Amino acid sequence: MLYITYNTASAFICFLMALVFLFNDKDAAWRLMILFLLASLATEVLGIFMRHAVHSNLGVYNIYVVIECGFTSFFFYHLYGNYSGKLKWLLAWLAFFLVMYIAELLYNNFADFVFISATIMSVVFVLASLLYYFLKMQDDHFEPLLSSGPFWWVSGALFFYFGSTACNLFFDYLKDHDTAIYSRSVRYVVFVALNIVLYTCWSYSFICRYRQQRSSSY
């Protein structure tokens, strides 16, 4: 029961949805989503294990930030594909992130969460989501967004990364004065809510993607 939390449960359901609906997807980027969700789920489980075993799971989450940044950036780049997304921008961003990430790790002596890198990453993903919306609105070609997989994937990312801004802004304070609420920290409760929103949007986007693939194959 230790490993069954809101976060692991929602991540597991989303992973199952990805497995069912994206396994036979024609697009490798969407299929890669299954592995990414598996990594997310493994991180959550490992995080719980590490917290109980060695009383710190910072290392696990610090590694996960790199995977998260790499995959999410790549996926955004993939979604921009139709609008001539440039590879050099993706590579420049990833290089910048890595330099910043390593510098922060060294600055913290590997003893703290890479808060600044994660916050900047969130801001970049919020901007990337807004850019996607902008491109969609500019596009003369009409696409039913209510049933568009990419649109709901981006919306999930926007809800998560924009919604976590309040927690990121209060991060330093919460780190020192985290307040107990319902036997959990405030930050934890907010992130549970954000994870549920994120995984719901993404699960729906997988269903949309599956239906889109099926209808186009007829």
Next chain:
Amino acid sequence: MQVSTTEIVFLLGLGSLIFLIAPLFLVMYVLLYNRNKKKHAEEKMAMQVSYETELLKTQMEVQEQTFKTIAYNLHDNIGQLLSLMTITLSSVNVNDTARTAEKIATVEDLTKRSMKEVKALSRLLQGDELLGKGLTTAIEAELDFLQRSDRYKISFTRFADIVFDDSSKAIIVFRLFQEIVNNIIQHARATEIFVTLEQVSGMYKIIMRDNGIGFNVDEKISSKTGMGLLNITKRAALIKGTAYISSIPDQGTVIILNIPIAQ
């Protein structure tokens, strides 16, 4: 200052809620915008379909008009010439050499005139090809044919050549021209027709004037018989142009078509 637990929970909860509501509104806005885009796309599609239907109708009307003119000409012109030839030939008396030579000369003249008429008809029959050579050429050919009837004195002034990149636009303008000419023939009782082609600040201007009996424009448009005039205005609007109609009873009518050059 000590911040209480409840205050932190409240602040963070409120902050997170606001940061969640903001993208929610954004998503709703994008969806709404997209719905309007769909509506706009549907309207555009409907307009395109209506334009294509109108274009097809116009093409058929141009053909119909050509066939009517041919039928009229065959009956009234070539038919008359052939009848005259038959009568002349049947009255030939081979014993009267002098009169026979005169009659044969008349028949020869009638044959030449018939051939000219057939040539003019065949030129008219190639209306589509004429349009391919340019709208000005097609208009000129139509007026040329009208002049042959000797019913009208025609003045054609060309200050500019009308050239459209879009051939469908040329067909619609040509049909507008035909419709106006038809109205003059059928209703105006005119003896003179003036046609001027101009180019004024990004627009082609076709001015058509007659010295016929004229009519009351407002009265005509509001009556059932004014459908033709409404049709002219509607067709001009279809290609983003305008049709200005002015008429004074017993003094004649002026119709000015303004058609934008650009798509």
